[in-house]
Amino acid sequence: xxxxxxxxxxxxxxxxxxxxxxxxxxxxxxxxxxxxxxxxxxxxxxxxxxxxxxxxxxxxxxxxxxxxxxxxxxxxxxxxxxxxxxxxxxxxxxxxxxxxxxxxxxxxxxxxxxxxxxxxxxxxxxxxxxxxxxxxxxxxxxxxxxxxxxxxxxxxxxxxxxxxxxxxxxxxxxxxxxxxxxxxxxxxxxxxxxxxxxxxxxxxxxxxxxxxxxxxxxxxxxxxxxxxxxxxxxxxxxxxxxxxxxxxxxxxxxxxxxxxxxxxxxxxxxxxxxxxxxxxxxxxxxxxxxxxxxxxxxxxxxxxxxxxxxxxxxxxxxxxxxxxxxxx
Numbered sequence: 001x002x003x004x005x006x007x008x009x010x011x012x013x014x015x016x017x018x019x020x021x022x023x024x025x026x027x028x029x030x031x032x033x034x035x036x037x038x039x040x041x042x043x044x045x046x047x048x049x050x051x052x053x054x055x056x057x058x059x060x061x062x063x064x065x066x067x068x069x070x071x072x073x074x075x076x077x078x079x080x081x082x083x084x085x086x087x088x089x090x091x092x093x094x095x096x097x098x099x100x101x102x103x104x105x106x107x108x109x110x111x112x113x114x115x116x117x118x119x120x121x122x123x124x125x126x127x128x129x130x131x132x133x134x135x136x137x138x139x140x141x142x143x144x145x146x147x148x149x150x151x152x153x154x155x156x157x158x159x160x161x162x163x164x165x166x167x168x169x170x171x172x173x174x175x176x177x178x179x180x181x182x183x184x185x186x187x188x189x190x191x192x193x194x195x196x197x198x199x200x201x202x203x204x205x206x207x208x209x210x211x212x213x214x215x216x217x218x219x220x221x222x223x224x225x226x227x228x229x230x231x232x233x234x235x236x237x238x239x240x241x242x243x244x245x246x247x248x249x250x251x252x253x254x255x256x257x258x259x260x261x262x263x264x265x266x267x268x269x270x271x272x273x274x275x276x277x278x279x280x281x282x283x284x285x286x287x288x289x290x291x292x293x294x295x296x297x298x299x300x301x302x303x304x305x306x307x308x309x310x311x312x313x314x315x316x317x318x319x320x321x322x323x324x325x326x327x328x
Contacts, residue, residue: 015285017276026290030169030251031272038248039270040133043087043141045248052247054240055266057083057258058144066127069120075142083146084123086131087139092187094131096122097145097159109158110186146266149259151232155179157221159186163199163237163257166274166286169297170245171312172238173289173320175199176278177206177231182221190277195219197226198282202321204234210280235313236265242309244270289320 038044049056060082061075076082085095096119100107106114123140125131132138152161159180166174176196180186183193190196195216198207206229209216219226231237241255244267254274258266279286296315300306307315 015288015291016279017286017290019276021287022273022276026168026252027273031253032249035249036272039250039253039272041087041139042085042089042269043139045267045270046141046143048247049267052243054243054247055263057146057260057266057268060142060144062087063123063127063140063142066124069123072116072120072123072142081145083143084119084126085141085143086126087141088132088136089126089138090131090133091191092189094122094126095187099145146258146260146268147262149232149261151229151259152179154222154224155219155226155229157181157184157186157219159184159188160258162188162268163231163259164274164278165237165241165255165257166278167241167245167253167255168290168293169251170242170307170309171293171296172201172241172316173293174278174282174284174286175201175237176281177226177229179209179219179226181211181219183212190275195226196277196281197229198278198284199231200322201238202317204231204237205229206231207282207322210277213277213280215280232259233265238313238317239309240265240267242312246309289316292319 038048043062046056046059060079063069063072080101081099083095083097089095097109098106099109102113106119108114126138126140129135129137146160148156148160156179161177161179164176164178165172177199178188178190179195179197180188181193181195185192188194193212195209195211197209200207206227209226211220217225217227237257240257244253244255248270250272254271256268256271258268260266
């Protein structure tokens with residue numbers, strides 16, 4: 001017991017945030033329960049983002065009841081690729097990604113051929129709440145299929161890599177690139193075997209990776225290095241993440257974004273209870289950064305000043321960047 005206590009005190013000294021602290025000091029403190037539906041329902045998140053002029057994958061249609069499954073043909077008319085997902089799903093479960101049509105059927109990104117009836121069955125399962133938080137009845141969302149930027153081709157296995165940025169009161173405090181693997185079935189989900197790679201807030205340069213709680217430098221499937229990769233349009237990602245505070249009103253969130261090869265940075269979803277593995281990927285504790293932001297907020301409050309998303313990004317890049325940003 002003493003050894004465990006000594007280890008925990010050492011982690012605490014490094015600012016490592018545990019789940020109890022996350023819940024008590026951040027989730028409960030900064031996230032009003034009444035605002036949770038905004039982030040727990042992907043359709044509501046998407047509608048609010050579109051109203052605010054924030055870029056998201058285009059929504060083709062929503063199916064809310066079994067009877068509405070009849071309009072699937074109309075929604076998919078003329079579309080060869082699309083994504084079907086539960087509005088209130090978690091962990092990537094229940095998501096169907098279709099890449100092409102083949103002889104009157106559909107081909108998924110993994111190459112599996114499925115029928116129209118199988119797609120209808122998947123939607124029916126979504127509606128029953130099979131994949132939703134708490135098992136409640138759900139809605140099915142049909143949307144644009146993101147095509148990852150070519151930068152990820154050498155460091156990702158199938159699927160769509162995404163970028164998670166944790167944001168406190170509009171200030172991005174830590175970022176991570178999540179890379180699908182064969183183990184994760186092409187999903188960017190760490191618990192299913194995806195890789196988490198730390199990202200320098202100042203430059204968008206990738207740092208080291210963590211895979212199944214082990215530190216790695218190479219992707220297990222492509223064998224290419226995951227560190228030292230420059231993510232394009234990094235300031236765009238940072239400003240998008242910072243602006244999500246005004247979008248949802250929640251003070252402590254994880255913002256999940258993707259980089260489409262044609263449309264650029266897009267917001268995928270928001271999370272009111274972001275995981276803590278991001279600290280391993282960044283070799284840094286969240287608490288050190290959140291305390292610095294809270295101190296900044298106190299200073300601004302005393303001065304009667306608030307900062308714009310751009311000013312908030314500038315502050316965190318200067319405060320937390322591993323590598324100084326390039327001038328000019």
